[in-house]
Amino acid sequence: xxxxxxxxxxxxxxxxxxxxxxxxxxxxxxxxxxxxxxxxxxxxxxxxxxxxxxxxxxxxxxxxxxxxxxxxxxxxxxxxxxxxxxxxxxxxxxxxxxxxxxxxxxxxxxxxxxxxxxxxxxxxxxxxxxxxxxxxxxxxxxxxxxxxxxxxxxxxxxxxxxxxxxxxxxxxxxxxxxxxxxxxxxxxxxxxxxxxxxxxxxxxxxxxxxxxxxxxxxxxxxxxxxxxxxxxxxxxxxxxxxxxxxxxxxxxxxxxxxxxxxxxxxx
Numbered sequence: 001x002x003x004x005x006x007x008x009x010x011x012x013x014x015x016x017x018x019x020x021x022x023x024x025x026x027x028x029x030x031x032x033x034x035x036x037x038x039x040x041x042x043x044x045x046x047x048x049x050x051x052x053x054x055x056x057x058x059x060x061x062x063x064x065x066x067x068x069x070x071x072x073x074x075x076x077x078x079x080x081x082x083x084x085x086x087x088x089x090x091x092x093x094x095x096x097x098x099x100x101x102x103x104x105x106x107x108x109x110x111x112x113x114x115x116x117x118x119x120x121x122x123x124x125x126x127x128x129x130x131x132x133x134x135x136x137x138x139x140x141x142x143x144x145x146x147x148x149x150x151x152x153x154x155x156x157x158x159x160x161x162x163x164x165x166x167x168x169x170x171x172x173x174x175x176x177x178x179x180x181x182x183x184x185x186x187x188x189x190x191x192x193x194x195x196x197x198x199x200x201x202x203x204x205x206x207x208x209x210x211x212x213x214x215x216x217x218x219x220x221x222x223x224x225x226x227x228x229x230x231x232x233x234x235x236x237x238x239x240x241x242x243x244x245x246x247x248x249x250x251x252x253x254x255x256x257x258x259x260x261x262x263x264x265x266x267x
Contacts, residue, residue: 024085035078042071059131066120073117080110107165115158115179122150122183125234128227129190132197139193146186153182180242187238191231198224 045067049060084103126147133139157179163169201221244257 073113076113115154125190149182150186184238195228
């Protein structure tokens with residue numbers, strides 16, 4: 001491989017370039033690790049959807065479309081990232097050409113796929129909370145406002161990021177807030193609403209159920225608790241992305257966090 005060749009030919013590489021290549025190898029390895037977990041969840045969820053029957057419920061068809069799109073977007077991001085890493089390795093050494101023009105289109109495509117994945121992940125979060133609160137108009141209006149904010153933030157941030165790449169202008173730290181804060185708020189609101197539903201379920205429904213229905217009650221409660229736990233975990237991911245946007249960590253760590261976060265959006 002090109003990266004291995006670059007490592008073995010260290011006579012024409014500086015110490016910083018050798019260190020950069022080592023970081024690239026670690027980054028690709030971790031990205032493939034988390035993508036493998038994403039792929040496993042995707043295969044299991046797809047099998048369960050087909051087992052239950054797609055033709056019976058339209059929501060299952062929509063869920064399959066969303067999860068498939070997220071899986072393909074994650075696959076596209078990791079392939080593009082590997083291509084850019086290989087081009088970066090080729091650019092090291094004597095008389096090496098610049099990869100700025102070669103990587104521009106790849107970086108633009110990666111940014112688009114990454115934001116599509118983030119958006120679809122939030123759509124699933126809002127959708128499941130929407131279903132849980134099907135009889136509350138106020139909650140649904142709140143979710144709609146949060147989702148509109150997320151859509152606007154992702155489109156606005158993606159447009160600004162693309163312009164910065166083309167113009168080669170540095171992106172301000174506030175740009176990270178535009179991308180991460182609305183989705184973080186959306187996920188936090190959705191998770192808290194499901195947590196409130198768990199509380200109401202325990203207070204008003206579970207205490208009135210008979211022993212015959214206790215088993216079904218436990219399953220319902222377990223599903224709701226799982227949604228709350230996964231929601232808080234996803235909020236933690238968005239908080240990590242927000243911190244990475246302020247450059248408090250190294251640039252290599254920031255890129256690694258974004259690459260891993262794409263696969264962590266699987267819900």
